[in-house]
Amino acid sequence: MKRYQALADDIARSIRQGLLSPGQRLPSVRQASAARQLSPSTVFQAYYLLEAQGLVQSRARSGYYVSEQARTLPPEPDAASQPDGESRPVDVSELVFEVLESAMAHDIVPLGSAFMSPALFPLAKLGRAMAHEAVHLDPRSTVDDLTPGNAELRRHIALRYRIGGVELGANDLVVCNGAIEALNLCIAAVTRPGDAVLVESPCFYAALQVLERHGLHAIEVPTHPRDGIELGALATAIARHRPKACWLMTNFQNPLGSTMPDAKKRELVELLARHELPLIEDDVYGELHFGTHRPAPAKAYDRHGLVLHCSSFSKTLAPGYRIGWAAAGRYTQQVARLKLTNTLATCVPAQLAIARYLQRGSYERHLRRLRTTLAAQQSAYLTAVAEHFPQGTRVTRPDGGYFLWIELPEDRDALRVHREAARRGISIAPGPIFSAHRGHGHCLRLNYGHPLDARVAAALRVLGGLSSVRSAPA
Amino acid sequence: MKRYQALADDIARSIRQGLLSPGQRLPSVRQASAARQLSPSTVFQAYYLLEAQGLVQSRARSGYYVSEQARTLPPEPDAASQPDGESRPVDVSELVFEVLESAMAHDIVPLGSAFMSPALFPLAKLGRAMAHEAVHLDPRSTVDDLTPGNAELRRHIALRYRIGGVELGANDLVVCNGAIEALNLCIAAVTRPGDAVLVESPCFYAALQVLERHGLHAIEVPTHPRDGIELGALATAIARHRPKACWLMTNFQNPLGSTMPDAKKRELVELLARHELPLIEDDVYGELHFGTHRPAPAKAYDRHGLVLHCSSFSKTLAPGYRIGWAAAGRYTQQVARLKLTNTLATCVPAQLAIARYLQRGSYERHLRRLRTTLAAQQSAYLTAVAEHFPQGTRVTRPDGGYFLWIELPEDRDALRVHREAARRGISIAPGPIFSAHRGHGHCLRLNYGHPLDARVAAALRVLGGLSSVRSAPA
Structure with a gap:
């Protein structure tokens, strides 16, 4: 820096x-x-x-x-969410897919997308690294670099953690097909069908889909849009429901953008350790910080091997390469074995390409540029939200990542906004897809990872207009 | 040809x-x-x-x-296997991993490996295709080529099927991280934990591991080393156990090398259709035929969308690239959705590289060379088995693939052979890892996918010696 x-x-x-x-x-x-x-x-x-x-x-x-x-600028949301606290089987996939599939048209304005603009990544430079590795591929690496993954790549990933003060070695890591595979394997390692898992409210819809797929129950816990899950409520939920795991995004949470302060992360890890509860930590946005330092992951405070930390290069360097990893603590061998039975291995040339790129030393420079760009885009989007969205709107100012969480006045219907927007060629992520009980019905997640060009500006104006319409009384 | x-x-x-x-x-x-x-x-x-x-x-x-x-040459095995016909939860993973992990030492003689020699693949040519694609990567493809996969790649795969007489279009395919992911998603699409699934006896250990992971029961069905699963026994098992799916390798089955004749495949598909039973078909070895024609997959006879056919390029072209696919019939959308929640997508540059390689038209030439090499290696290995293995040994002569199935005299202990061989730097796949009830205790799977050099020759002599020792009476 x-x-x-x-x-x-x-x-x-x-x-x-x-x-x-x-x-x-x-x-x-x-x-x-x-x-x-x-x-x-x-x-x-x-x-x-x-x-x-x-x-x-x-x-x-x-x-x-x-x-x-x-x-x-509209005010920030200033209260934690208030889910009902029940444990329930998850059944969101149908709704999530309906929303996602409506957003897959090629020319849609991608404000509901989970991806930032691919133009923000150093794909050409990475491609040259891959070209070199692919042409010079050692045939043995097609066997040696299968699970747990290429040793050089794991060494580079571990090194970045150690520089950030997290004690991880190459052997603590299992390379996976993106963070989502890592998360699937980690939750499979610590639960059985029917178990309950604590999640944030709202939480990333893909986490809910993974729970649904594994036949798990979700318990949503009150979460503050600025500093994350409420530890008191978490303790209450543990006592009441005897869950088998807790699954959180500790930094720049999707969709809230919340980041747990360091002290709170330590307290979280200690609280869970007292109950021998594994923490699945999804930290894919941690590198996209606007402040001076990368916020620590909860893994930094893990003294009992109970934090199963997952991340990837998909949001920071190499979308489409599908390279993520798990640092699963005491569950590392189990996760590696699950990986073998799930996909056997992760694409070898892609692993080698990223290892070579990291070795070349331009990752940090790329990240600095990317963070600056995203911070600037956040400002621009916030200004547009201020201009177009109705009185009574609240919106977050996350210190990183590329999502804004918008709370519309309570009498607005985010699913209606989504449907009307989709009809006009605009995607948006409505609140209910982030909740096992279809909560957050008046909220939207807005992706600011694409440059605010004229098309996006027009789309934000349309969204503001759609958000100004009260829903018919139920 | x-x-x-x-x-x-x-x-x-x-x-x-x-x-x-x-x-x-x-x-x-x-x-x-x-x-x-x-x-x-x-x-x-x-x-x-x-x-x-x-x-x-x-x-x-x-x-x-x-x-x-x-x-x-020792005689071929001439009788179908005789499993006990029970339905039971699968619990093989511990044994399988113990065997596989003992085979992971870098300098071990890989006779127990599931991979053939990586030197047999056109990795340099494929690498040049990948180099071109990686350097010229269209940023949009990092989004567009996510699940169900790159359209051009799917078109090429579909084209190969159509040339072989199987009616498949690009939209029938979901690109996956190797066949193993495709198989995982297909079995998840048609079963729930506790369901029973019909498998061959012996069957590929990874299939058993997948069943175990999904909490499924396995019913092993008598299978003949030359022409595959016995349809009469299959019908009996269906009536007795009411399974929810059947999972087979119809061509060059791993480990037997058996191939179901066309008429038998048709009969199989019709039998299962009468019971509305989905067939998971793992056909990763079909292209490695020594005869004139690629044997048809059972999918060729599927008139009801009940065959979930899976294959990959890992055994024929591109090990380590992790590109496979599912043609899941009426379950295609479900498999695509499961893919999204399992790994989201398959490495985009790897998909593009293979699409480009296929377009260049040298795949067929490569396959011809590879088949000839494997057929020659089979002869050489058979000769060595004849020379070194004890009286009473039987061994298959599959018409494709790269595995021999060796039945030792019944008083031999394959697990003991495995342990003794591992101690001497030789891996071998013992029969019990291919069975949910630890059957096939006197059988070995031998990989002939590596050139029979002096080191392999010496290893085969050692294996023959170890196989000559009777196990102590139980």
């Missing part, structure tokens, strides 16, 4: 948290340079970056000001 | 079936040329090929003779 980036992050955080208000003048470059003991060019670079992110505006001969648009 | 190959296949079959005996003189080139209405050079090429396969020997100034070694 360069100095100017650290400064920009610091100021951006102050703006997001309201410490600096819209319209307020930033210190001059000279003042800031003196106060922070940085060179003027560093300060200038930081301001320039903030301007690119839409957070500040320069005025001729007058300096930099916090963007006026921020003044009109 | 060239004319000389067809002639060689015809003669090879006569030799394998005993119509031509060891030591018998083949017709002269001139005689055969006149009798078969082929050019002398075609006949010469055929004899030359048979000599390369070790099936005939030339004697100076005297002509070609059926190889003397064939005289000493």
Whole structure:
């Protein structure tokens, strides 16, 4: 992280948290340079970056000001969700597929998509790494690099964790076909059909689909849009339902964007360990942080091998390559064996390509660029939401990832918005697909991972209009 | 298939079936040329090929003779297996993993391996196809080519089926991470935990592991080493156990090498259809035939969409690329949805690489070479088995694939042979891993997919020695 980036992050955080208000003048470059003991060019670079992110505006001969648009942003959601606390079999797949399949048309505006724009990835550079590996493939690697996966790739992944303070070695990792396979194997390792699993409310629909597929029950736990699952409610649910596992996204949760603070993560891990409860941790967005540091995974606090941590390169580097992994603690061998019976192995040339790319050392540079782009797109989308969405709307400002969670006024019907939008060539992810009891009926998840071009701008205007219509009284 | 190959296949079959005996003189080139209405050079090429396969020997100034070694080949197994016919939960994984993991040492002689020598694949040419695709990857394909898979690849796969007389279109196919994922999804589509599934006896251990993982019961059905599962016994088992599916390898079954004749396949499909029973068909070895034609899959006779046919490129073209598929008939949408929740998608650059390779048109040429090599290796391994294995041994002569099934005298213990061999750096697949009731205790599966070099020759001698030891009376 360069100095100017650290400064920009610091100021951006102050703006997001309201410490600096819209319209307020930033210190001059000279003042800031003196106060922070940085060179003027560093300060200038930081301001320039903030301007690119839409957070500040320069005025001729007058300096930099916090963007006026921020003044009109809708408030953030400020309360944890309130699910009913029941344990129930999951039956969401039909609804989820209906929504997803309506979003698969090629020319739809992908605001409901789970993917960011593929143009944001270094696919050409990665392709050159793959070209080299594919042409020089050692025939033995078609056997040696099967499960648990290519040793060099696992070493690079482990190294990134260790730099981030998480004690993992190459042998703790099982390479999988994306995080979703890793998650499937981990939940299979710790549950049997009929068991109950604690999840966030709302939670990623694919997690619910996996639970459904494994014949598991879900217990939704109150979750705050800023700092994640409520530990008190979690403890209550453990006592009441005797679940067999807990499945969370600790960083930039999909769909809320919430991130659990470090202390809360530690407390979570300790709470679960007291009950010998495994934690399935889906951390695919952790690298997409806008702040200075990658937030730690809960795995960092795991002293008992009870955290089954899963992640992938699909959201950060290589969509379509399908390379993810599990660090499954005491369940590592079990997960490796399940992997053998599920898909045997992960595409070898794709593993080698990513290992080679990581070895070349440009991953961190790519990530820095990607994070800046996403932060700027978040600002732009927030501004558009402020402009087009009705009075009473609330919207999150996550510190990373590429999803906004929009709470419409309570008398709005997100499924209706979805259906009307789909008819107009726009996809959106309606709240009920993120809930085992079809909750969050007035909420939407909005993907800001695509550049806000004229087409997206028009689509956001349409969505705002659709969201202004009250649903007929039930 | 060239004319000389067809002639060689015809003669090879006569030799394998005993119509031509060891030591018998083949017709002269001139005689055969006149009798078969082929050019002398075609006949010469055929004899030359048979000599390369070790099936005939030339004697100076005297002509070609059926190889003397064939005289000493052990007889083929000549009776169907006799499992106990019970339905039972599957619990083989521990044993299978113990055996497989002992075979994972890097320098072990891989006679127990499920893979043939990776040197037999056109990895460099395939790598060049992948290099081209990876460097020119259209970012949109990282989304468009997710499940059900790249359209061009599916079109090429469907085309191969149609040329072989199987009516399949691109939309009938779901691309998967190898056949093993396809099989997992298919069995999940048609069963629920606790259901019973009919399998061959012996059957591929990975099938048993998949059943175990899904909480299913297995019913082993008598199976003949030459022509596969016994339909009478199958009908009896259906009536007795009311299974929910049947899972077979119809061509070059692993481990027996059996292939169901066409008429029997048709009868099988009709029998199952009368009971509305889905057939999971694993056909990964079908392309590795030594005869003139690829044997048809049972899918060719499916008029009710009840055959869920699975295959892959892993055994024929691209090990480690992990590209397989399912043609799941009436369950196609269900399988595609299960695929989305299991691994979301299959590695896109690997799909594109294979599509490009297939389009280039050299797949058929590669397959011809591969089949000839495997047929020659089978002869060489059979000769070695004849030389080293004890009196009373029986061994199959499959018309394709790369496995021999060896029945030792009944008082031998295959698990002991496995353990003793592993201690000497040799892997072998013992019979009990192919059975839900640990049957086939005196049988071994021998992989002849690796060139019979001095190291393998020495290993076969050791195995023969170990197989000569009677097990202590129980």
